[in-house]
Amino acid sequence: MKLMWQYTMKYKFLVLVNLVCAFGFVLIELGLPTLLAQMIDVGVKNKDFDYVQTLGWYMLLVVLVGISLNIGLGISTARITSSITADIRDDLFAKTQTYSHIEYEKFGMASLITRVTNDAYQIMLFLQNILRMGLITPVMFGMSLFMVFRTSSSLGMYVLAALPILLLGVVAIAKISDPLSMKQQRNLDKMNSILRENLSGLRVIRAFVKEDFEEQRFESVNEAYASSSKKLFWLMAFAQPGFFFLFNIVMVIIIWTGSVQISQGSLEVGTLIAFIEYIFHALFSFMLFATVFMLYPRAAVSAGRIQEALAVEPAIVNPIDGIVETKTAGYLAFRQVTFAYPGQSETPVIRKISFTAQPGETVAFIGSTGSGKSTLVQLIPRFFDASEGVVELDGHDVRTYQLPALRKKIGYIPQKALLFSGTIAENLRYGKEDATEEEIIHALTIAQAIEFVSALPKGIHTKVSEGGSNLSGGQKQRLAIARAIIRQPELYIFDDSFSALDYQTDAKLRAALYPITRQATVIIVAQRVGTIRHADKIIVLNEGQIVGAGTHEDLLVTCPVYYDIASSQLTEEELKK
Structure with missing residues (x-):
């Protein structure tokens, strides 16, 4: 009452x-x-x-x-x-x-x-x-x-x-x-x-x-x-x-x-x-x-x-007097980060993770299913908070940022591409509210989506069904990538966002992405070695721990887990290149 x-x-x-x-x-x-x-x-x-x-x-x-x-x-x-x-x-x-x-x-x-x-x-x-x-x-x-x-x-x-x-x-x-x-x-x-x-x-x-x-x-x-x-x-x-x-x-x-x-x-x-x-x-x-x-x-x-x-009090609290601006942009650091889902403190998903990433650098994560790759990147925009350790962005603990300010720095493309009911243009404007048609078309071009969007009867004004059910998985992924591109963030997070693309489209998209992400930090989670082999740093996860870190060539020699993954996907000639 x-x-x-x-x-x-x-x-x-x-x-x-x-x-x-x-x-x-x-x-x-x-x-x-x-x-x-x-x-x-x-x-x-x-x-x-x-x-x-x-x-x-x-x-x-x-x-x-x-x-x-x-x-x-x-x-x-x-x-x-x-x-x-x-x-x-x-x-x-x-x-x-x-x-x-x-x-x-x-x-x-x-x-x-x-x-x-x-x-x-x-x-x-x-x-x-x-x-x-x-x-x-x-x-x-x-x-x-x-x-x-x-x-x-x-x-x-x-x-x-x-x-x-x-x-x-x-x-x-x-x-x-x-x-x-x-x-x-x-x-x-x-x-x-x-x-x-x-x-x-x-x-x-x-x-x-x-x-x-x-x-x-x-x-x-x-x-x-x-x-x-x-x-x-x-x-x-x-x-x-x-x-x-x-x-x-x-x-x-x-x-x-x-x-x-x-x-x-x-x-x-x-x-x-x-x-x-x-x-x-x-x-x-x-x-x-x-x-x-x-x-x-x-x-x-x-x-x-x-x-x-x-x-109910949310587990992720938005600090009222939190940080809204920083002098630097795109500097990411994980310092001895451990995370366990609530009620599962005895079995952390990731343990003692430490690495750094900076603007102009691409850091990729690979590992078997359940190794904690997606969970790790979800700690950056504070979808979850670390159980131990600190996640830093531009020199500050992410928990000290105001949530809108933190997330505006990030262009996040989730593992499962989600689109909202409305037009394609309205979905892309989720990334930037005042985006012009030229900016939308430019983002679609980079995301390798302009071809199929142009073929639609109403182009960027075509209606998208709830959840994007009238589009294929690859089309939804490319539109989700375009939505992040149009934002021009300081940090890109691609959470297995190329999985529904064929190898040719994947290669074209990554090549188109390179010029616009040179000043940003890029984090990629992937299952395919071909998607990440050119990354500046590849981090290999196994059962929530880092078991290898380095370039593609280094890891083939120094990390058995990475070699096993690569050899299951690449030919002998590709492994020797």
Whole structure:
């Protein structure tokens, strides 16, 4: 409730309008039975039709005012709830931008999407009810109860006797619905996760003929979600008829007792009608409030999940007073760096890594799968932080930089090329927002992508599907490289970024890259010896440790691991060159 209260208080004026409209509407609703009683007991009883007509006009005016207040209540409620939901989603999205890979793995992508969409929606539904009915019903109930006892204390005792039963029912339903709501949200997370995996891995599923297996997996989670939802709906479905049953019993008893009192002359007809109206408002408002209260467990679960996502402290912290500028550009040093993933401190991925790189120099990393190559380069832009040792850029520990300043120095091309929905030009402008078409074409030319882009119907304005699914792996890699080139960074990181290219394109691209990277530092992670054989320094990794460093020619002689890799890829003649 604290989370919802914090966001609601951002709109104090609208909340005030909401309160005024709610209280005004209550007064109007309770004023009508009073006027009706006067009309019957005085006007109709005395056959004073002028008095009846006058009160009729008053009642019409009261109804019009009530309608206006109800409309105002609806508008203010809609404004508040839609604004709060937008704020929650904005804050959640902004928070996820600060997450490191550790937090994403902790929550899971599907769960985060559910929190931003469905959980925020559940809070909106609850607030809509609480701001409309939740404000009106307690006031309506209290004032109606006052009018009930003011009109006839003897009849009011029947209403009072029904309240404990209603209250017990509400508490019982809330207790039962809380764990069901939690289970429902968890099942929704699982369902979103399976759906996301299915859509992204559709080709693999079809290749292995696993459609039936995936259908069963989804059906199982979907049935679990449907089961918990049905239980909640059954609970709500039984609650309302139960309230009405008790409500009707009370009404029958009061009408019977009231009729006896009228026949004895101790109660007026108009007073009984007004009394019935007051009882209706009292019990019906209690029932509506109970309905709102029963929505609370689900909203509380959603609010808790959102609060959990907002409260988590990212493992990678952006120092507010961090470095934003340096005198030098492109000087990189690893000093006795060790890294282990959280929870795996006993098995570091890389151990005691030390090397330096400077502008105009190309340093390459090669090694077997799982040797820690990609993990190592991800420490430079602080996707992870070193467990031990220091990663320095331009003489400063990377942890002392402001994150945007650090990452603007770097042109990172990931192992898996990722493109965003939009045009090719928009994707390249991720690297440089104000890039001109000439700059885009120049970057595409260097990345050996201009030929296939020019052949597309709309050239650089061709739409790219989500994740670049309408392009081949090699095309996506070249566009990802162009995106980094257009930035003209101080440090290039190619994380196995040439793997999808044929040897000829690979050679052309590296030759085109050389003139524009002469003043920058280039870090290359590769599996192919042909991609890195001309690097100034090649570092060989094996099981997270450096087992060799030097040029291609030196390593063929001094490093058995490198020789084994090279001999498996190159011919005898190429090894001797």
